[in-house]
Amino acid sequence: MSSEPFGVLADPARRRILDLLRVRPRLVGELTEAIGLSQPGTSKHLRVLREAGLVTVRPEAQRRWYELRAEPLAEIDAWLTPYRWMWADRFDALERHLDAMDDE
Incomplete structure (x- = not known):
């Protein structure tokens, strides 16, 4: 996977x-x-997103519809998978804290 989507995001x-x-x-x-x-600023960002493969554009008469492409985001998610253990303990601690608050 290229590093481009990370910079874009x-x-x-x-x-x-x-x-x-x-x-x-x-x-x-x-x-x-x-x-x-x-509008020019938004178009600039859309161009960058399109070049990174994160969005597609669908022309319809004079209009341009922008749509999200999930595939590059799935690649990022897959890259993050080995790091998720870093957050798991924190989420577990938060869950225990919230459960304790409900018990009070």
């Missing part, structure tokens, strides 16, 4: 775009409004 605006596209495909105008950037 480092940007908070791009992560927000992916969060929005996770729900459903969207037009550039919708994304621009939701993330609070200019």
